[in-house]
Amino acid sequence: MTDKINILFVIGTRPEAIKMAPVIRACRQQQRFEVKVCLTGQHKEMLAQVVDFFDIPFDFSLSLMKPNQSLFDVTADGLKMLEGVLKDYTPDWILVQGDTTTAFIGALAAFYKKIKVGHIEAGLRSGQLYSPFPEEANRKMISAICHTHFAPTLKAQQNLENEGITEQVYLVGNTVIDALLWAVDRVKDDEKIKLDFQYLNLEQKIILITGHRRESFGKPFEDICDAIATLAGRYPDVQFVYPVHLNPNIREVVFARLKGYSNIFLVEPLDYPHLVWLLHRSYIVITDSGGIQEEAPSLGKPVLVLREVTERTEGIDAGSAILVGTSKEKIIGETELLLNDTAVYNRMAGIANPYGDGNSAQKITALLLNYK
Structure with missing residues (x-):
């Protein structure tokens, strides 16, 4: 035996x-x-x-x-x-x-x-x-x-x-790709999860935002929020969904700078099924999360990475992600390019996932x- x-x-x-x-x-x-x-x-x-x-x-x-x-x-x-x-x-x-x-x-x-x-x-x-x-x-x-x-x-x-x-x-x-593909099949048509997003107009574009890195605390994080606020003002028909991390260093800045915009939805952290559902429905992802950098390309979602450097360079090299750091100007510029230029968007969204x-x-x- x-x-x-x-x-x-x-x-x-x-x-x-x-x-x-x-x-x-x-x-x-x-x-x-x-x-x-x-x-x-x-x-x-x-x-x-x-x-x-x-x-x-x-x-x-x-x-x-x-x-x-x-x-x-x-x-x-x-x-x-x-x-x-x-x-x-x-x-x-x-x-x-x-x-x-x-x-x-x-x-x-x-x-x-x-x-x-x-x-x-x-x-x-x-x-x-x-x-x-x-x-x-x-x-x-x-x-x-x-x-x-x-x-x-x-x-x-x-x-x-x-x-x-x-x-x-x-x-x-x-293995994140194994998990994602299994989860998407399970949740994409889940009507109960869809009901929790009744505040969204699914006919309009959705930009998913996540941000929580310690190295961005302080002014860098303020610049990120200011970029989102500017984009929300310029694109009233685009919906910005931000599940806000529980860390007070993040929540205080986010709610101070982004609360009150009709097309910015500051929500509590999403559980994984809800996050996968939203990722599946999103048009663009703006994130500093390592996992989402890996997941989003499998679903054809262009990623703007809110970090000065990333250890996940494969997505950058392949073209499925762009490193925008915490620069207000770069975040705004790259987001606008994806929103305004269909050819650029389709090229980025069509790149095969290099992660698995x-x-x-x-x-x-x-x-x-x-x-x-």
């Missing part, structure tokens, strides 16, 4: 859960795997929504979230709590995803216990240690102690090679199953 392979998935935020869900599902379909899930609760409320949507039963919940937590709190408290989990359960593998503090402490806890670490979405690099912060440092530190690297793109694989990491590196695509084909989870599962 073949020995069981015990796998612990460590998840802390909504994007992690979305990108882990297809892998968890694929692993659970293999009898040889014993799968357990640990939720750190780094983003508790937003994480719970996705766990329910994807039906991810969990075995450990650390309830790490607390008011005004700092990176020191998340790192120290989470690492100590994971030590307690690993006293009760010793897996063969710990799988972490991306570049969050949860991913870093999950990898570090595994390293301390000499457990193999599998890093999903390995090799992303912006080349600037403090942008994004703390994600760039997190992913570099994870790579340094990781056993197996599941790279989403050839560029990510090359980034690892440039750092001398050449063994146990596998090009698998990005929807089969990444199966590739990762096969590699784990056949690991020697």
